[in-house]
Amino acid sequence: MSTFQAPKGTYDLTPPRSATFLAVREAISAPLRDSGYGYIETPGFENVELFARGVGESTDIVTKEMYTLTTKGGDQLALRPEGTASVLRAALEGNLHKAGNLPVKLWYSGSYYRYERPQAGRYRHFSQVGAEAIGTEDPVLDAELIILADQAYRSLGLREFRILLNSLGDKECRPAYREALQSFLRDLDLDEETRRRIEINPLRVLDDKRAEVQKQLAGAPKLRDHLCDPCKAYHEEVRALLTAAGVAFEDDEKLVRGLDYYTRTTFEFVHDGLGSQSAVGGGGRYDGLSEMIGGPELPSVGWALGVDRTVLALEAEGVELDLPATTSVYAVPLGEEARRVLFGVVTELRRAGIAADFAFGGRGLKGAMKSANRSGARYTLVAGERDLAEGVVQLKDMESGEQTAVPLAEAAAELAKR
Numbered sequence: 378m379s380t381f382q383a384p385k386g387t388y389d390l391t392p393p394r395s396a397t398f399l400a401v402r403e404a405i406s407a408p409l410r411d412s413g414y415g416y417i418e419t420p421g422f423e424n425v426e427l428f429a430r431g432v433g434e435s436t437d438i439v440t441k442e443m444y445t446l447t448t449k450g451g452d453q454l455a456l457r458p459e460g461t462a463s464v465l466r467a468a469l470e471g472n473l474h475k476a477g478n479l480p481v482k483l484w485y486s487g488s489y490y491r492y493e494r495p496q497a498g499r500y501r502h503f504s505q506v507g508a509e510a511i512g513t514e515d516p517v518l519d520a521e522l523i524i525l526a527d528q529a530y531r532s533l534g535l536r537e538f539r540i541l542l543n544s545l546g547d548k549e550c551r552p553a554y555r556e557a558l559q560s561f562l563r564d565l566d567l568d569e570e571t572r573r574r575i576e577i578n579p580l581r582v583l584d585d586k587r588a589e590v591q592k593q594l595a596g597a598p599k600l601r602d603h604l605c606d607p608c609k610a611y612h613e614e615v616r617a618l619l620t621a622a623g624v625a626f627e628d629d630e631k632l633v634r635g636l637d638y639y640t641r642t643t644f645e646f647v648h649d650g651l652g653s654q655s656a657v658g659g660g661g662r663y664d665g666l667s668e669m670i671g672g673p674e675l676p677s678v679g680w681a682l683g684v685d686r687t688v689l690a691l692e693a694e695g696v697e698l699d700l701p702a703t704t705s706v707y708a709v710p711l712g713e714e715a716r717r718v719l720f721g722v723v724t725e726l727r728r729a730g731i732a733a734d735f736a737f738g739g740r741g742l743k744g745a746m747k748s749a750n751r752s753g754a755r756y757t758l759v760a761g762e763r764d765l766a767e768g769v770v771q772l773k774d775m776e777s778g779e780q781t782a783v784p785l786a787e788a789a790a791e792l793a794k795r
């Protein structure tokens with residue numbers, strides 16, 4: 378194995394592609410920041426118990442995909458596979474739900490870890506931006522989050538995504554549905570593991586990706602026919618709010634998602650250009666999660682959008698983000714004295730808030746101008762001995778090609794003006 382090889386299922390973000398990642402994180406979080414969501418950051422690992430209880434003992438995430446470790450002190454930890462359980466844990470620990478008005482609205486951005494079979498769009502280390510609105514049951518809140526995710530994707534220029542929507546019912550109506558589904562599933566021709574799943578979490582069988590399983594599920598009882606009146610009314614309200622906002626969605630009664638804690642509203646964003654790793658984001662309501670991890674009743678809703686897959690979706694749609702050049706001015710010194718003098722000008726520019734870079738290493742004019750071009754800078758400053766003797770620098774507009782001699786003392790002010 379080469380020393381210069383990232384671990385399996387991981388990859389590095391390097392320039393220039395890394396700039397797209399930053400821009401995607403920024404674009405996804407911008408609508409949240411403008412809508413009253415405050416930033417939260419939690420540790421990259423938690424006590425394993427939090428995820429076992431909060432994500433669900435029967436989920437693939439906990440049974441197969443979690444990176445767990447025992448510390449030298451004997452603590453059982455897990456690298457976080459998702460954000461919601463950690464954010465809720467932190468909100469409870471910090472008593473954020475007691476500090477003021479509910480809901481507590483939070484957003485986050487970070488790395489997540491799942492031991493998965495690596496493939497395009499599926500990694501062992503990946504990146505999400507997420508949002509959680511804790512402590513309030515209000516269909517407007519569910520709608521708000523879906524609308525903000527839609528706004529984020531659209532602001533990036535994505536068009537070929539779809540929103541899938543479903544309701545999973547609540548503790549009133551889901552138990553009866555669960556039983557009806559279980560008795561239907563027990564009669565099917567399924568493997569041992571799936572039969573076990575029927576007993577622990579039968580809804581997740583509906584999410585089975587295998588065609589031979591899906592075929593048998595054709596006549597499965599539908600959750601929609603089992604929703605209680607309050608769940609039905611709640612769901613209709615969310616749908617009406619989305620329609621009023623002009624956000625298109627598809628009702629998908631098979632949408633159950635891989636985590637145990639969801640109740641009522643569930644949704645997923647899928648992109649049709651991504652092949653089988655088509656989910657670019659997902660979320661829903663998790664009214665029971667707080668109690669599952671030992672907290673008070675705090676009905677909540679949230680989502681997490683995958684940054685890696687969003688970048689792949691942009692590439693699939695051929696969307697080029699309009700990223701402004703990071704450098705505005707590039708300085709090219711010719712000779713020792715010019716090096717000192719121009720570096721002084723660059724420092725002055727930077728302090729004035731003008732992005733500036735410098736040809737390091739005493740390279741010749743030709744190579745340095747190549748770097749200037751590559752930097753995307755609009756202007757270059759070139760100075761040699763003769764210029765310095767005359768007290769000027771050559772200011773070149775890289776767009777028009779026009780070059781003018783500017784008094785050295787006025788160079789920074791002139792650039793600031795332009």
Ligand code: ATP
Pocket residue numbers: 459491493498499500501502503504505634635654655656657658659660681682683684685686687
């Ligand atoms: P999938 O069905 O593709 O496994 P998921 O339901 O496990 O997705 P969530 O837990 O809802 O995904 O996470 C939200 C988003 O995070 C997903 O929609 C996806 O964009 C991203 N994501 C999840 N797992 C990975 C991964 N292993 N690699 C890259 N992105 C991921």
Ligand code: MG
Pocket residue numbers: 635
């Ligand atoms: Mg998954």
